[in-house]
Amino acid sequence: MICATFYESFSYNFNSSNGLGFMFLFFLKRAFDKNKSQKLCLTHETHYIINIMKKFTLISCILLGGCLSGVTAANKKQSIYKDAKAPIEDRINDLIGKMTLEEKILQMNQYTLGSNNNANNDGEEVKNLPSTVGSAIYFSEDAKLRNVAQKKAMEESRLGIPIIFGYDVIHGFRTVYPISLAQACSWNPGLVEEACTVAAQEAKMSGVDWTFSPMIDVARDGRWGRVAEGYGEDPYTNAVFCVASVKGYQGKDMSDSKRIAACLKHFIGYGASEAGRDYVYTEISNQTLWDTYIPPYEAGVKAGAATLMSSFNNISGTPGSANHYTLTEILKKRWAHDGFVVSDWGAIPQLIDQGSASSHKEAAKQAFSAGVEMDMMGHCYDKYMEELVKEGKISMAQIDDAVKRILRIKFRLGLFDNPYIKETTEKERFLLPQSLATAEQLAEETIVLLKNKGNILPLATANKPTIAVMGPMAKNRLDLLGSWFGHGQVENVSCISEALEAEFAGKANLIYSDGCDFDGEDTSKFSEALETAKKTDVILLCMGEKQNWTGENASRSIIELPAIQEQFIAEMKKVGKPIVLVLANGRPLGLSNVEPLCDAIVEMWQPGIPGGKPLAGVLSGRVNPSGKLSITFPRSTGQIPIYYNQRKSARPNSGKYQDIPSTPLYEFGYGLSYTTFNYGDIKLAKETIKRGEKLVVEIPVTNVGKRDGTEVIHWFITASFNTITRPVKELKYFEKQLIKAGDTCVFRFEIDPMRDLSFVNANGECFLENGEYYVKVKDKKIKFTLTD
Numbered sequence: 002m003i004c005a006t007f008y009e010s011f012s013y014n015f016n017s018s019n020g021l022g023f024m025f026l027f028f029l030k031r032a033f034d035k036n037k038s039q040k041l042c043l044t045h046e047t048h049y050i051i052n053i054m055k056k057f058t059l060i061s062c063i064l065l066g067g068c069l070s071g072v073t074a075a076n077k078k079q080s081i082y083k084d085a086k087a088p089i090e091d092r093i094n095d096l097i098g099k100m101t102l103e104e105k106i107l108q109m110n111q112y113t114l115g116s117n118n119n120a121n122n123d124g125e126e127v128k129n130l131p132s133t134v135g136s137a138i139y140f141s142e143d144a145k146l147r148n149v150a151q152k153k154a155m156e157e158s159r160l161g162i163p164i165i166f167g168y169d170v171i172h173g174f175r176t177v178y179p180i181s182l183a184q185a186c187s188w189n190p191g192l193v194e195e196a197c198t199v200a201a202q203e204a205k206m207s208g209v210d211w212t213f214s215p216m217i218d219v220a221r222d223g224r225w226g227r228v229a230e231g232y233g234e235d236p237y238t239n240a241v242f243c244v245a246s247v248k249g250y251q252g253k254d255m256s257d258s259k260r261i262a263a264c265l266k267h268f269i270g271y272g273a274s275e276a277g278r279d280y281v282y283t284e285i286s287n288q289t290l291w292d293t294y295i296p297p298y299e300a301g302v303k304a305g306a307a308t309l310m311s312s313f314n315n316i317s318g319t320p321g322s323a324n325h326y327t328l329t330e331i332l333k334k335r336w337a338h339d340g341f342v343v344s345d346w347g348a349i350p351q352l353i354d355q356g357s358a359s360s361h362k363e364a365a366k367q368a369f370s371a372g373v374e375m376d377m378m379g380h381c382y383d384k385y386m387e388e389l390v391k392e393g394k395i396s397m398a399q400i401d402d403a404v405k406r407i408l409r410i411k412f413r414l415g416l417f418d419n420p421y422i423k424e425t426t427e428k429e430r431f432l433l434p435q436s437l438a439t440a441e442q443l444a445e446e447t448i449v450l451l452k453n454k455g456n457i458l459p460l461a462t463a464n465k466p467t468i469a470v471m472g473p474m475a476k477n478r479l480d481l482l483g484s485w486f487g488h489g490q491v492e493n494v495s496c497i498s499e500a501l502e503a504e505f506a507g508k509a510n511l512i513y514s515d516g517c518d519f520d521g522e523d524t525s526k527f528s529e530a531l532e533t534a535k536k537t538d539v540i541l542l543c544m545g546e547k548q549n550w551t552g553e554n555a556s557r558s559i560i561e562l563p564a565i566q567e568q569f570i571a572e573m574k575k576v577g578k579p580i581v582l583v584l585a586n587g588r589p590l591g592l593s594n595v596e597p598l599c600d601a602i603v604e605m606w607q608p609g610i611p612g613g614k615p616l617a618g619v620l621s622g623r624v625n626p627s628g629k630l631s632i633t634f635p636r637s638t639g640q641i642p643i644y645y646n647q648r649k650s651a652r653p654n655s656g657k658y659q660d661i662p663s664t665p666l667y668e669f670g671y672g673l674s675y676t677t678f679n680y681g682d683i684k685l686a687k688e689t690i691k692r693g694e695k696l697v698v699e700i701p702v703t704n705v706g707k708r709d710g711t712e713v714i715h716w717f718i719t720a721s722f723n724t725i726t727r728p729v730k731e732l733k734y735f736e737k738q739l740i741k742a743g744d745t746c747v748f749r750f751e752i753d754p755m756r757d758l759s760f761v762n763a764n765g766e767c768f769l770e771n772g773e774y775y776v777k778v779k780d781k782k783i784k785f786t787l788t789d
């Protein structure tokens with residue numbers, strides 16, 4: 002490195018316009034000429050030598066001075082990229098000009114680090130990490146290992162380019178939040194932003210610069226395991242929560258020491274996996290791509306998301322990771338995204354499995370030419386990119402553009418200026434009181450009350466009832482964490498039984514019986530459970546799904562509860578006591594078989610670290626549930642796909658089944674409260690608006706119950722007719738307000754025709770058509786007209 006610096010400054014000295022090299026030659030020549038014209042004698046000889054030496058010394062000084070000033074000047078020049086005050090684009094241009102092809106190519110690769118979390122392993126793996134690698138997936142949970150690896154990059158590589166460390170911070174880092182599907186049921190994007198801010202802070206302080214989150218794949222098939230990771234079935238909902246999480250992770254300035262870069266994934270259409278099977282084909286027309294899958298990504302890019310991840314799925318014949326239309330035409334050209342795209346894990350070599358590429362080299366060419374700048378663990382770019390460039394299949398200009406995108410995000414994150422992370426104790430960075438409070442509030446707001454016959458909930462405690470607490474979730478901690486729980490620790494989760502003990506201390510007697518397991522056929526504990534149940538006033542059944550039943554490659558063909566759980570609920574029904582079913586799960590469930598057996602059903606989802614505490618609050622009445630479903634619960638698996646915004650069909654009652662109603666069991670937006678809200682009529686400021694105008698619509702909602710409650714209003718829009726057919730209704734806005742008992746709140750929505758009434762065609766061009774429109778809230782609707 003020193004040699005390279007000296008060489009650069011030396012050549013700069015002699016080639017640069019400061020002319021020091023020329024000055025040196027000029028002096029030397031003059032001394033020589035003078036000497037030639039002098040008549041030499043011995044005494045003169047000495048003088049001559051002294052003179053020559055003097056001149057030589059002078060010249061040497063000048064030369065040295067020149068060299069030094071040349072070095073300084075050169076250093077200044079070559080170090081623009083190191084100058085924290087220089088504009089980022091100048092720094093990028095300066096750096097790219099100094100990089101060799103090999104250095105550029107390694108920037109486009111992501112390796113892994115820290116998967117071996119043996120405490121003595123700090124630094125072991127770093128030996129295998131090239132000092133010029135662009136990125137590493139960072140599995141460790143403290144900054145120590147990162148700092149060792151970063152030091153290698155900063156000090157051992159020629160140019161000292163920092164590594165960007167990425168990790169899947171999906172629903173929290175150590176403070177684990179409810180799964181994203183549940184988060185959306187809170188309809189509280191502000192709170193989700195706060196949760197992502199905490200997640201960013203914990204991650205950054207642990208050595209992570211970049212999260213592979215949010216996942217904003219619209220998902221309408223509960224069989225797909227990854228439904229848990231996104232914000233449900235609706236494009237608008239995904240867009241709103243995407244923006245909230247991007248803001249939470251990145252803040253206003255990504256270089257803040259507690260912020261990280263976001264990554265919108267999986268670009269695009271992964272949620273359409275056929276029959277909910279992971280990684281398989283997705284049939285997506287361009288119309289549906291634009292209508293349904295693109296809006297959350299467009300919103301995320303507009304919100305400044307630094308990066309995107311290309312998807313595994315094959316989009317109607319062209320894989321997501323080799324898709325020029327989505328990655329370049331839409332993302333880079335139309336949306337002018339200037340960050341970078343990372344492939345999903347191994348998605349580039351998998352182009353061979355998908356039948357798109359014949360070799361790893363061809364896969365590298367396809368993915369890179371389509372617009373994937375970084376190869377996650379595929380080792381196609383590091384092995385074949387140089388050959389591709391030398392063969393002229395990829396140009397240096399393309400390479401430069403890709404590397405500049407990666408460097409841009411590194412500069413924006415401040416990695417060049419602050420490459421290391423202060424090492425802190427776990428206590429200093431994890432599970433801080435405010436982080437836990439946010440987690441608890443979010444978990445409370447995600448709980449959806451699905452059924453409450455005879456207002457059995459909240460549980461009456463005046464007579465100190467005896468409550469039977471049963472089922473595989475009652476004393477379970479792990480499964481409350483949900484899939485992808487980062488560095489969450491089971492011992493930090495409060496289980497349901499513990500939380501109930503604390504909540505009902507002195508108010509109720511709790512007795513326990515296992516009852517049944519999550520699955521299998523073991524009914525041996527049924528009889529003991531029956532005996533226990535007979536002694537109680539209420540039976541609380543804690544059921545649901547194991548945490549690894551959802552997530553990546555964790556699809557299920559049937560979304561009903563496993564037979565053993567259904568059987569156990571039926572067995573408990575025989576006791577004749579009220580049954581409260583509590584569900585912790587990561588997907589919408591088919592509950593038709595058990596719904597009639599239960600008096601109340603509480604969907605608590607997988608709440609993360611707060612565990613059973615928010616649920617206990619709902620059961621006792623300390624918390625009035627306000628969550629509403631972000632995804633439809635079908636009556637049975639056979640109804641899938643079923644979602645609220647289906648396109649209009651030929652006959653009003655079409656889509657019937659002979660065996661079950663065609664409506665879902667619980668629709669999108671459904672959720673009960675302990676109080677009752679009465680909806681007034683929707684009022685329009687005007688019945689007709691012009692295209693440039695806005696229309697204010699309002700609806701009064703009165704809390705006619707005896708306790709305060711929070712209500713969420715979903716505003717839907719539909720047109721009578723459009724030249725491209727539209728869904729029966731589309732969510733355009735939502736709002737949540739606390740309404741005190743007896744009070745009326747007016748919810749307001751300002752319709753902006755271009756934003757809320759327009760639609761796109763199969764190439765993303767936007768249209769706004771005059772005509773009749775309806776605005777809908779619950780079962781209320783009102784017509785208005787749009788004219789020129």
Ligand code: BGC
Pocket residue numbers: 169213266345346553
């Ligand atoms: C998943 C991504 C994840 C990546 C890195 C992949 O298998 O599909 O969602 O970000 O692994 O862990």
